[in-house]
Amino acid sequence: MDEAIQIVNDIRKGIIRPIYFLFGEEPYYIDKISDFITNEVLTEEEKGFNQMVLYGKDVSIDDLVSNAKRYPMMSERQVVIVKEAQHLSRTIENLSGYAENPQETTVLVLCYKYKKLDKRKKLYKIIQKNGVIFESKKLYENQVSEWLRKNLLSSGYSISHKAAILLVEYLGTDLSRINNELEKLKLVLPKQTEITPKHIEEHIGISKDYNNFELKKAIGERNVVKATKIITYFAQNPKDNPFVLTVTLLHSFFSQLLQYHGLKDHSPKSVASALRINPYFVSEFQTAARNYPMKRVSKIISSLREMDLKGKGVGANSQTQSDLLKELLVKII
Known part of the structure; x- marks a missing residue:
């Protein structure tokens, strides 16, 4: 979580790297960082010509590199987001050539979900040097309650211990799913509210007594x-x-x-x-x-x-x- 926040804060300060390789078993932070780059790096006027979304199952590494090497139009940089990049796992090492000398005016973001990038391989070491590598690890059940508490605290809410455990027991460790349910609660509860099992029962439908x-x-x-x-x-x-x-x-x-x-x-x-x-x-x-x-x-x-x-x-x-x-x-x- 701290590493994800650091990446976002750096981008806000204008520290933007040419490659962001986001991988791991937990998709929540991969989506969050990718969405932040999508929404914040370019203005709305710049996005029309300079922002592109590709899908790993539909493109090759050559296609990806070709788009990354384009020059931006009437903008300082372009953004290329590659979703479902894990579909390129068999040929991903072929990106090494581009990663050694990336286009400085391109922000290339690879969302490589549910897989790992081999740290022993050349590509990992090159991106680590010339870009940003972020591994989104799956949280253990005992870590999710604390994540949930911090998530709510940053939004002006708190949650009772039993309510947090109830959510984790019912929803598992899928952070995206938990976050979706928390957003529902935020829509109906005023800030500074402590979320209780009763709130969860009323607004999410999880019985506080029969679960x-x-x-x-x-x-x-x-x-x-x-x-x-x-x-x-x-x-x-x-x-x-x-x-x-x-x-x-x-x-x-x-x-x-x-x-x-x-x-x-x-x-x-x-x-x-x-x-x-x-x-x-x-x-x-x-x-x-x-x-x-x-x-x-x-x-x-x-x-x-x-x-x-x-x-x-x-x-x-x-x-x-x-x-x-x-x-x-x-x-x-």
Whole structure:
């Protein structure tokens, strides 16, 4: 995040490089930097003749270089954005010749999503010298809550810890998806608001009481009554609570619990680091570990794999989601 901010601040100061190679598994910052360059480097009058968007699946490296070598018209520079540049992965090294001597009046931006550029190869080293290389790494689940908090803080909002965890549990670690939901909240809530689970339930549609986060907690505590209420709600709202997602999240939880049992150091800081979880969740693992010994956890993981197959229609004998959820709870608790 800090590196992305630095790139944007440099451009604002007029420090503009001839090549920006944006790559990595997390598309959010790649899109943000690309959009900023698209919107800010040229004026609206200059864009007509001097801004071009190409797509990696439709062009070759030769086409790309040919466009990059054009001179701008009635402007100090031109901008060439290459979206889906990962489709050029087989020939991307052929860009080395241009990168060694890039057109100083061109800003070439390559959006190379979901792939990595080999740091051992010539192209990486040349762009590192003559341009900007930015790797957008996927955040771990325990990092997303902090990212979410900072994102809202920069916009004049705050968020309760439980609300942040609820969003991450429901939306996963896809920053673009999370950001879209945050934008919805910003449209209806005034600045200086602390976003709570109630806001999320009202405006995004995630139940603050009946969700996988609460189910996982109830199961960890062996709270049969609460867990039964939640799976009943899931059975009544199957589209919003797909069975396969529930199984996947529970499998992840018990896999981490198995890892917890194997740790020598059970201090909160050590556990959070080893399991790559938010420290907020450590107490849940401490409770679950008391309720589920290691051998029992191993059997549960095996059962969850079996239930995952049933959820995908393998050996389910046309069981309804309600039946699958009940069987799931029986096998675990």
